[in-house]
Amino acid sequence: MPVNRREFLKKSVSLGAYSMALASGLVKSGPASAEWIAEQFAQGKxxxxxxxxxxxxxxxxxxxxxxxxxxxxxxxxxxxxxxxxxxxxxxxxxxxxxxxxxxxxxxxxxxxxxxxxxxxxxxxxxxxxxxxxxxxxxxxxxxxxxxxxxxxxxxx
CATH class of the missing domain: 2.60.40.2470 (SoxY domain)
Structure with missing residues (x-):
C-alpha cells in the first residue's frame, strides 16, 4: 500500500509528539494489578x-x-x-x-x-x-x- 507524503508527515508528527510526551512524563502507564495468593494455588485435591x-x-x-x-x-x-x-x-x-x-x-x-x-x-x-x-x-x-x-x- 503506497503512502503519500502528506500521510507520512502526519504520522511522523503524531509519533514524534507522542514520543516527546512519553519521554517528558506527561503520559504514564498505570501499574498492573495482579496478586498471587499461594494457599489458593497450592497442590492438593x-x-x-x-x-x-x-x-x-x-x-x-x-x-x-x-x-x-x-x-x-x-x-x-x-x-x-x-x-x-x-x-x-x-x-x-x-x-x-x-x-x-x-x-x-x-x-x-x-x-x-x-x-x-x-x-x-x-x-x-x-x-x-x-x-x-x-x-x-x-x-x-x-x-x-x-x-x-x-x-x-x-x-x-
Whole structure:
C-alpha cells in the first residue's frame, strides 16, 4: 500500500509528539494489578481447594454460565477456554481442573458492573472435568465440562 507524503508527515508528527510526551512524563502507564495468593494455588485435591476458596458455602449448578472449551484437547499444555456468565453482579470467576496437581487454574476478580467474560489457556495433566465457579454477591454458581486429553494428538 503506497503512502503519500502528506500521510507520512502526519504520522511522523503524531509519533514524534507522542514520543516527546512519553519521554517528558506527561503520559504514564498505570501499574498492573495482579496478586498471587499461594494457599489458593497450592497442590492438593479439588475438595481441599474448594474448602480453601469458599469455606463450606453451598455451590449451585447453573445453566447461566457458558463454557467454551474443546471436548477433545490434542495438546494438554494449551487448552483454550472462554467463560461467559449471564448472572447479574458476578464478582469472581474461578476456573478449576479436577485432576490437575494444582486444581485452581485461574481466578478473576471482576467489577460487578462489567460483563462477566474471561478467556484463558489451561494446562491439563490428563482427561478431567473443568469446573467454573462464579461468585455473585454471597451466592456461588458452577458449571462443568469434561475435556478428554489425548496423548500425541490422536483423537481416539
Amino acid at each position: 479439588l475438595e481441599e481447594t474448594l474448602k480453601t476458596l469458599f469455606k463450606d458455602a453451598k455451590i449451585t449448578e447453573s445453566d447461566k454460565i457458558e463454557i467454551q472449551i474443546p471436548q477433545i484437547a490434542e495438546n494438554g499444555a494449551v487448552v483454550p477456554i472462554t467463560v461467559t456468565s449471564h448472572l447479574d453482579g458476578v464478582d469472581t470467576i474461578s476456573i478449576l481442573v479436577e485432576k490437575n496437581p494444582v486444581p485452581l487454574a485461574a481466578r478473576f476478580d471482576l467489577s460487578p458492573e462489567l460483563e462477566p467474560f474471561v478467556s484463558a489457556r489451561l494446562k491439563m495433566a490428563e482427561t478431567s472435568d473443568v469446573i467454573v465457579i462464579a461468585q455473585a454477591g454471597d451466592n456461588l454458581y458452577s458449571a462443568r465440562q469434561t475435556v478428554k486429553v489425548t496423548i500425541g494428538g490422536c483423537g481416539g
